[in-house]
Amino acid sequence: MHAIDCDVHPTIPGMSALLPYLDPFWRESVVEREISSLESISYPVNAPITARPDWKNASGRAAVTADEIGATVFGRWGADAAILNCLYGVQLVFNEDMANAFARALNDYIVHEFLERDARLRASIVLPVQNVEMAVAELERCAADKRFVQVLLLAMGESPLGRRMYWPIYEAAQRHGLPIGIHAGSNYRNPVTSLGWPTYYAEDYAAQSLGFQSQVASLVCEGVFVKYPQLKVVLLESGVSWLPGFMWRLSKFWRGVRMETPWIDRSPFDIVRDHVRLTVQPYDGPDDLAAIEKSIDHFQSDDMLLFASDFPHWQFDGDETMPRGIPERLHRKIRVDNPLATYSRLAALAQPAGS
Amino acid sequence: MAKHVVAPVGELPPGSRKLVEIGARRIVVFNTGGEFFALSDRCPHEGGSLFHGKVMGLVESSEPGEYRYTRAGEMVKCPWHGWEFDLRTGRSQCDPRLRVRSYATGVVHGCDLAKDVPAAETFPVRVEDDYVVVEA
Amino acid sequence: MNIAAPRAHLAQRGKLELIDCDIHPRLRAIDDLKPYMSQRWWDYLQTYGSRKRHGFAKGHPYPKSQPSDGARRDAWPPSGGPPGSDLGFMQQQHLDFYGVDVGVMNPLWVGSSDQNQDLSTALASAHNDWQIDLWADKDARLRPSIVVPYEDAAASVAEIHKRAADKRFCQVFLLSRTAEALGRKRYWPIYEAAVEHGLPVGIHVFGYSGWPISNTGWPSFYIEEMAEHATACSAMITSMIMEGLFEQFPTLKIVVIEAGFAWLPSLGWRLDRAFDRMRDEFPHLKRKPSEYLREHIYITTQPIEETEKPEHLTDIIDWIGWDRVMFASDYAHWDFDDPLFAVPPQWGDEKRAKIYSRNARSVFRF
Numbered sequence: 001m002h003a004i005d006c007d008v009h010p011t012i013p014g015m016s017a018l019l020p021y022l023d024p025f026w027r028e029s030v031v032e033r034e035i036s037s038l039e040s041i042s043y044p045v046n047a048p049i050t051a052r053p054d055w056k057n058a059s060g061r062a063a064v065t066a067d068e069i070g071a072t073v074f075g076r077w078g079a080d081a082a083i084l085n086c087l088y089g090v091q092l093v094f095n096e097d098m099a100n101a102f103a104r105a106l107n108d109y110i111v112h113e114f115l116e117r118d119a120r121l122r123a124s125i126v127l128p129v130q131n132v133e134m135a136v137a138e139l140e141r142c143a144a145d146k147r148f149v150q151v152l153l154l155a156m157g158e159s160p161l162g163r164r165m166y167w168p169i170y171e172a173a174q175r176h177g178l179p180i181g182i183h184a185g186s187n188y189r190n191p192v193t194s195l196g197w198p199t200y201y202a203e204d205y206a207a208q209s210l211g212f213q214s215q216v217a218s219l220v221c222e223g224v225f226v227k228y229p230q231l232k233v234v235l236l237e238s239g240v241s242w243l244p245g246f247m248w249r250l251s252k253f254w255r256g257v258r259m260e261t262p263w264i265d266r267s268p269f270d271i272v273r274d275h276v277r278l279t280v281q282p283y284d285g286p287d288d289l290a291a292i293e294k295s296i297d298h299f300q301s302d303d304m305l306l307f308a309s310d311f312p313h314w315q316f317d318g319d320e321t322m323p324r325g326i327p328e329r330l331h332r333k334i335r336v337d338n339p340l341a342t343y344s345r346l347a348a349l350a351q352p353a354g355s
Numbered sequence: 356m357a358k359h360v361v362a363p364v365g366e367l368p369p370g371s372r373k374l375v376e377i378g379a380r381r382i383v384v385f386n387t388g389g390e391f392f393a394l395s396d397r398c399p400h401e402g403g404s405l406f407h408g409k410v411m412g413l414v415e416s417s418e419p420g421e422y423r424y425t426r427a428g429e430m431v432k433c434p435w436h437g438w439e440f441d442l443r444t445g446r447s448q449c450d451p452r453l454r455v456r457s458y459a460t461g462v463v464h465g466c467d468l469a470k471d472v473p474a475a476e477t478f479p480v481r482v483e484d485d486y487v488v489v490e491a
Numbered sequence: 492m493n494i495a496a497p498r499a500h501l502a503q504r505g506k507l508e509l510i511d512c513d514i515h516p517r518l519r520a521i522d523d524l525k526p527y528m529s530q531r532w533w534d535y536l537q538t539y540g541s542r543k544r545h546g547f548a549k550g551h552p553y554p555k556s557q558p559s560d561g562a563r564r565d566a567w568p569p570s571g572g573p574p575g576s577d578l579g580f581m582q583q584q585h586l587d588f589y590g591v592d593v594g595v596m597n598p599l600w601v602g603s604s605d606q607n608q609d610l611s612t613a614l615a616s617a618h619n620d621w622q623i624d625l626w627a628d629k630d631a632r633l634r635p636s637i638v639v640p641y642e643d644a645a646a647s648v649a650e651i652h653k654r655a656a657d658k659r660f661c662q663v664f665l666l667s668r669t670a671e672a673l674g675r676k677r678y679w680p681i682y683e684a685a686v687e688h689g690l691p692v693g694i695h696v697f698g699y700s701g702w703p704i705s706n707t708g709w710p711s712f713y714i715e716e717m718a719e720h721a722t723a724c725s726a727m728i729t730s731m732i733m734e735g736l737f738e739q740f741p742t743l744k745i746v747v748i749e750a751g752f753a754w755l756p757s758l759g760w761r762l763d764r765a766f767d768r769m770r771d772e773f774p775h776l777k778r779k780p781s782e783y784l785r786e787h788i789y790i791t792t793q794p795i796e797e798t799e800k801p802e803h804l805t806d807i808i809d810w811i812g813w814d815r816v817m818f819a820s821d822y823a824h825w826d827f828d829d830p831l832f833a834v835p836p837q838w839g840d841e842k843r844a845k846i847y848s849r850n851a852r853s854v855f856r857f
Binding site for chain 3: 047194199202246253282
């Protein structure tokens, strides 16, 4: 095997594309109420980060079809498999029933328009997290299809993801061998920073990594990994390099206020090394290559990083899918071994053909 | 390892503590429910004085939401950063590889105190009283 | 109380001078402020209390891990007030014990994020009088900070102008959790006044923004609240750089207090990437974000990160710059750092001298 690309984004052209997957009532609602798009301001369609210019098709969009994705991710870069994390904004919808209907339609669309068209594609289950009961039902429905290898949540939600109301999702995910993917993005129930709404889009984007920090703290401190010891969490498009500094901080505080969360019986950094994985694009590192290698040493683990191109988001130029400065000795682990160890449903890929 | 008399038992009632200097060592002696424990005063983390620490129980948990609070009075929490140490062993709760030095204690009757057991402080030894001793 | 001979401790620091950038003087009781307040605002405070953008009339939304707002348990003065409220005891336990040559006072003041900004203004001014009368007049080592009601820029500017003539005031003092990020233009008059008087702007963590303390909502635990100070300061510094604050005020110095610092290099790298990609948003920026960061942001050591390998910590300081990090103890709070622990002898006297005092001398013009 050459590589598993753990973060690829299919683009949904608009709500009209989902109409065939909705039942008549919701189809009628979408049309009558002019719900033309669920695009989120997390990735404005024309913002440079959203789609690298040379990957856009004639309509100005990228990654709209399985062919567009496959041509680059498989054809050009030689990945053996790719995981689709669809960021269409069903999590933003306020009406729970509507969110549920849209999430179902979206997951069905992903199956028919992508998974059915290229056997190398896998996907994450988009959850209507507005209602945990509905989220679990959708997880159960999709989990029967083994091409779904993960569930997908956003870095910024209504409440921190460690809170107990979300635990039924983790119970179901662990039972089905599905990691929890947390991707950059927000449902905009809370301001983009704890200091309110910033001026510039680049500030919004930078603040995504702060949301990941909060989620890691919450998942660890609430004891999610104590309750669900097999659970893995994958941080997608998180920026990566913030993690050691944040874990030193959290681990230091834990030693002082351990009594507050007595179920945490070892250093939070050790817990994170066992349960949390991060996709490597973008790796927010310095220009100096030796400094990047030092920053990798701060993780004190070779198991945490997973290969991802973040296609079609514009994280790199040319074909530099692996961030510069990551030591050669880790490439094989990052491209193949770590993804296989994280996604139990990908294990079959490692079997020789016919076995 | 020599025995040092640190206080008459009556001066260290349950719940109290005393800081003593034995040679260059600063040792804090705790009385928890009639048992005496002696630890080095210096927290191995940043050097806070355990003499000023809060003595409390041990909270443990086997799952989120459970708070099992036992061993009242057998842990001391550093007055600075809150690191907890087991009075019985000196073991750190957050990092079991780490210990604060602990010393054996005992109670000796005044009439049994040989003249060569040094007192940490100068106080008269009366044959009818009991004394706390630390082996250090 | 420490009973070890202070001389033994100082010997390990050699001749190195020590400036402590974060000492918290404390009111013995709210009545300490009464002489400095008008009857109208004193009565208002008694009747309605401080409404500080969180729901608890008393105490903290995330209760601290030990008493007296999370004080060192050995810092209660024999005189009976709360830790940090007795100058004599502070001198004995901290200033003399560690041989502190200069200590910057950062009052975590009542009224800092009050919904009633006029009350906030009255309380800020009272705290400034109090710092002079009860502290700076009595111990020249202690340097006051100009406390300002930062949500009201005009009132803050007036307070800065009123105090700046007293050269003992060494910085303009803000808290980090503000109603909007501190780079936003509504706060710029505060920076303008600080620059006019040659004062750095010190920003201490805490305060209440009125928003959830994480961008994914309210967490459950105090440990999370503490961890989130670094995220708030990240958003704050991001805002300052991206809004062009340092293009507007090229001599402005920002001191970030009690946020730790291991998060700072990664923030700079991330902002450079975002800037590269979305450069058309920033015609007002002439340099990479990390360059503004390197030039304008100073950071204090406490609570110092405890890395798994010692060289990981020095990597971080290498990336921030040894001329940008300044010692702070946070006396008399529980997460206090001992100067020898935070800045160990292994770093060598040249680097230690910078962190212990030289950088602060330059920033505060001591």
